[in-house]
Amino acid sequence: MxxxxxxxxxxxxxxxxxxxxxxxxxxxxxxxxxxxxxxxxxxxxxxxxxxxxxxxxxxxxxxxxxxxxxxxxxxxxxxxxxxxxxxxxxxxxxxxxxxxxxxxxxxxxxxxxxxxxxxxxxxxxxxxxxxxxxxxxxxxxxxxxxxxxxxxxxxxxxxxxxxxxxxxxxxxxxxxxxxxxxxxxxxxxxxxxxxxxxxxxxxxxxxxxxxxxxxxxxxxxxxxxAAPGSRLARSLFPLPATDAPDVVTLTYTGKPDEPLMSELTRRFDVDINILGGAVEQVSDQSVGRLNVQIQGERREAALTYLHGKGLLVEVAG
Missing domain, CATH: 3.40.50.300 (P-loop containing nucleotide triphosphate hydrolases)
Known part of the structure; x- marks a missing residue:
């Protein structure tokens, strides 16, 4: 110590x-x-x-x-x-x-x-x-x-x-x-x-x-x-940089129980564009990380929904 x-x-x-x-x-x-x-x-x-x-x-x-x-x-x-x-x-x-x-x-x-x-x-x-x-x-x-x-x-x-x-x-x-x-x-x-x-x-x-x-x-x-701004996450999952607006990085452990992206479009009427991502085995568990562009009037509600589902949601910038 x-x-x-x-x-x-x-x-x-x-x-x-x-x-x-x-x-x-x-x-x-x-x-x-x-x-x-x-x-x-x-x-x-x-x-x-x-x-x-x-x-x-x-x-x-x-x-x-x-x-x-x-x-x-x-x-x-x-x-x-x-x-x-x-x-x-x-x-x-x-x-x-x-x-x-x-x-x-x-x-x-x-x-x-x-x-x-x-x-x-x-x-x-x-x-x-x-x-x-x-x-x-x-x-x-x-x-x-x-x-x-x-x-x-x-x-x-x-x-x-x-x-x-x-x-x-x-x-x-x-x-x-x-x-x-x-x-x-x-x-x-x-x-x-x-x-x-x-x-x-x-x-x-x-x-x-x-x-x-x-x-x-x-x-x-x-x-x-699962920690915001994690250096380890950025090193293990080097996602491509993007200048697109309204981009968020989503991190999740295990396989989602439901198709969240399609659920967002139905529930919140937002447009979704997946810009890049990867799924890796880490410590014997599947960990996924996605760069996603989410646009629409109910974007913030959609982000809150994802957070409630246990995903780490990091807004670019």
């Missing part, structure tokens, strides 16, 4: 985090999206205290990490798994050896390590690759090894640092599906950072947009999409 991180470089101060408040609910997938230099990676490294914040507190699973040090901090970190952008696998070790590595460091007995590694490789779909080396794997397979290794110590929290940015679109989808499955089957809490809005749309329950070391907006994805 209230995280600030200041780096001192060549005699000057660089503010990387500027009062960030982040709360991730147990069992959810929270995505932080932003461009390079926004502060995303610094935030993630502060969460597991690879970087100590200049100000603020970090609490994970009830433990205040910023109050810990030494052996107590190392023990707390075992409850936090980390998946890296470029895999960070040991090239000289087999797949099984890479997954076993954190267990070796923790002093887990050999037989227990072997059983746990087999369980994890089966979980991520790589049971047949145990004896392969990283150079023999595809990018998606390498990332699955990285995920298995991150889960070795049975963490409750998984941090993902741009885990799909080095992958092709099809492989990205398979890795995101794996993360969602692990979230559901293991009750795993996942905090991921990304520069891709499609990642937020596909698997995140909550999200924050970050720029210049601060959150521009944050909350549950479906709530943000």
């Amino acid at each position: 209230g995280l600030r991180k200041v780096y001192r470089l060549k005699g000057r101060e660089v503010l990387a985090l500027d009062g960030v408040d982040l709360h991730v609910r147990q069992g959810e997938i929270f995505g932080v999206v932003g461009q390079s230099g926004a502060g995303k990676s610094t935030l993630l490294r502060c969460v597991n205290l690879l970087e100590r914040p200049t100000e603020g507190r970090v609490s994970v699973d009830g433990a205040e990490l910023t109050a810990l040090g030494g052996a107590r901090l190392r023990a707390a970190r075992r409850g936090i798994g980390m998946v890296h952008q470029h895999f960070a696998l040991l090239s000289s070790r087999t797949v099984a050896g890479n997954v076993a590595f954190p267990l070796e460091i923790a002093g887990v007995p050999r037989a227990e390590r072997r059983a746990r590694v087999g369980e994890l490789l089966d979980l991520v779909g790589l049971a047949d690759k145990a004896r392969a080396h990283p150079a023999q794997l595809s990018g998606g397979q390498k990332q699955r090894v990285g995920i298995a290794r991150a889960l070795a110590s049975r963490p409750k929290v998984l941090l993902s640092d741009e885990a799909t940015s080095a992958l092709d679109p099809q492989t990205t989808e398979s890795i995101l599906d794996l993360l969602r499955r692990l979230n559901r089957e293991l009750g795993l809490t996942i905090l991921l950072i990304t520069h891709e809005m499609d990642v937020i749309k596909r698997i995140c329950d909550s999200a924050a947009i970050m720029a210049d070391g601060a959150f521009l907006e944050s909350g549950r994805v479906l709530d943000l999409l």
Whole structure:
């Protein structure tokens, strides 16, 4: 809470985090999206205290990490798994050896390590690759090894640092599906950072947009999409600009129970012109967004009617 991180470089101060408040609910997938230099990676490294914040507190699973040090901090970190952008696998070790590595460091007995590694490789779909080396794997397979290794110590929290940015679109989808499955089957809490809005749309329950070391907006994805002026909605649904008069943007979740546009023309005698729109699956729900020109003497009554039907109605300008 209230995280600030200041780096001192060549005699000057660089503010990387500027009062960030982040709360991730147990069992959810929270995505932080932003461009390079926004502060995303610094935030993630502060969460597991690879970087100590200049100000603020970090609490994970009830433990205040910023109050810990030494052996107590190392023990707390075992409850936090980390998946890296470029895999960070040991090239000289087999797949099984890479997954076993954190267990070796923790002093887990050999037989227990072997059983746990087999369980994890089966979980991520790589049971047949145990004896392969990283150079023999595809990018998606390498990332699955990285995920298995991150889960070795049975963490409750998984941090993902741009885990799909080095992958092709099809492989990205398979890795995101794996993360969602692990979230559901293991009750795993996942905090991921990304520069891709499609990642937020596909698997995140909550999200924050970050720029210049601060959150521009944050909350549950479906709530943000239903909020007037939402940056997230504009990013996920980039509707074309228009100079047409009397344009409104309509946002709705789920499938409307009735044909609202035709109902408006009958009930309020207004003219309707749909200028553009899209329907997307977001957080496992259908979300639609339309740019609609509505004209007529009873236009305001028609807008009130749409609002009463649960649609977010935003008047252009």
